[in-house]
Amino acid sequence: MEYEQLDEIIERAKAGLREVETEAETEAIRVKLLGKKGSLTEILRSMASLNPDERKEFGRRANAARAEIESLLAERFAEVREKRRRLKFESEILDVTEPGKGRPPGSRHPVTSTIDFISRIFMNMGFFVAEGPEIETVFNNFDALNAAPNHPSRDMTDTFYISADTLLRTQTSPVQVRTLMRQAPPIRVISPGRCFRRDAVDATHSPMFHQIEGLLVDEGITMADLKGTLDNFAKLAFGAEVKTKFRPHFFPFTEPSAEMDVSCFKCGGKGCRVCGGNGWIEILGCGMVHPNVLRVGNVDTERYTGFAFGMGVERIAMLRHEIDDIRLFYENDMRFIEQFR
Ligand code: DAH
Numbered sequence: 001m002e003y004e005q006l007d008e009i010i011e012r013a014k015a016g017l018r019e020v021e022t023e024a025e026t027e028a029i030r031v032k033l034l035g036k037k038g039s040l041t042e043i044l045r046s047m048a049s050l051n052p053d054e055r056k057e058f059g060r061r062a063n064a065a066r067a068e069i070e071s072l073l074a075e076r077f078a079e080v081r082e083k084r085r086r087l088k089f090e091s092e093i094l095d096v097t098e099p100g101k102g103r104p105p106g107s108r109h110p111v112t113s114t115i116d117f118i119s120r121i122f123m124n125m126g127f128f129v130a131e132g133p134e135i136e137t138v139f140n141n142f143d144a145l146n147a148a149p150n151h152p153s154r155d156m157t158d159t160f161y162i163s164a165d166t167l168l169r170t171q172t173s174p175v176q177v178r179t180l181m182r183q184a185p186p187i188r189v190i191s192p193g194r195c196f197r198r199d200a201v202d203a204t205h206s207p208m209f210h211q212i213e214g215l216l217v218d219e220g221i222t223m224a225d226l227k228g229t230l231d232n233f234a235k236l237a238f239g240a241e242v243k244t245k246f247r248p249h250f251f252p253f254t255e256p257s258a259e260m261d262v263s264c265f266k267c268g269g270k271g272c273r274v275c276g277g278n279g280w281i282e283i284l285g286c287g288m289v290h291p292n293v294l295r296v297g298n299v300d301t302e303r304y305t306g307f308a309f310g311m312g313v314e315r316i317a318m319l320r321h322e323i324d325d326i327r328l329f330y331e332n333d334m335r336f337i338e339q340f341r
Pocket of ligand 1: 170171172173213214251254284285286287307308309310311
């Protein structure tokens with residue numbers, strides 16, 4: 001029995017452990033050297049043939065060799081385990097100093113932002129928002145609004161009919177009717193929404209567009225309230241310096257009726273591209289609510305009076321942003337939309 005065998009096993013352990021990269025490979029070496037059928041175990045088994053003195057000395061050396069190999073194994077185990085951890089951490093590393101992924105904020109469509117802009121002005125004056133459906137009854141859209149049976153806007157060529165008594169609303173005015181039928185005065189509502197007309201598309205016409213309607217009904221309401229409210233709106237929307245002008249007009253659902261112009265907020269009235277050179281811009285239609293309309297909601301017309309108004313959202317958005325073609329609103333071209341951040 002040679003002691004060199006022990007030295008040789010230690011050398012094999014050192015050489016083998018130099019090669020290993022993983023805990024499994026290290027374990028394989030441990031089994032090969034120290035396991036039940038391992039090299040050192042075999043050597044110890046062969047000690048039986050030694051005489052007692054030799055056996056004692058050999059046993060001592062063998063134990064020392066085992067201890068050394070165990071400590072080499074423990075050291076290598078620790079190293080490969082540490083290496084595995086480090087690689088795991090490195091693969092999971094998150095560099096918080098890297099620039100973030102850009103998430104460009106969306107922006108509201110100019111029609112939406114114009115609705116919000118106008119609504120807010122009226123809400124600050126005490127109006128509530130009331131909405132109605134885009135599919136309306138002929139009754140709400142025309143009859144209840146005092147439109148004559150032969151009124152040209154009822155024509156098939158102007159209105160999208162769904163059936164004999166339903167249509168795509170041509171105006172937001174039917175929300176006046178719905179409000180009057182649901183609610184008793186005092187009433188103060190604005191109604192933004194989509195409208196539809198069989199118009200051919202051009203730079204200022206679209207078969208789908210938006211309006212904002214207003215209705216106020218209370219005791220003692222006069223044309224002075226209408227003018228004061230809408231003049232105040234014009235100054236808040238277009239600038240404190242703008243003037244307003246009310247021109248007589250006709251609408252079936254108001255009497256008297258008017259159109260309101262504002263002095264051009266771009267040129268101050270001298271005449272420019274925005275106002276088409278004449279210094280005034282038509283903004284909305286308005287009037288004192290016709291008693292026939294109030295009666296649809298069973299309003300006591302001796303006690304209550306009211307005013308109403310309606311304006312085109314696209315038209316106002318075009319004026320505010322100097323947009324010269326209504327079609328731009330519906331094309332969703334990012335180059336257009338992005339300008340309204
Ligand atoms: N509905 C009208 C239109 O589409 C606009 C309008 C005018 C609404 C006068 C009103 C109003 O409430 O009083 O042309």
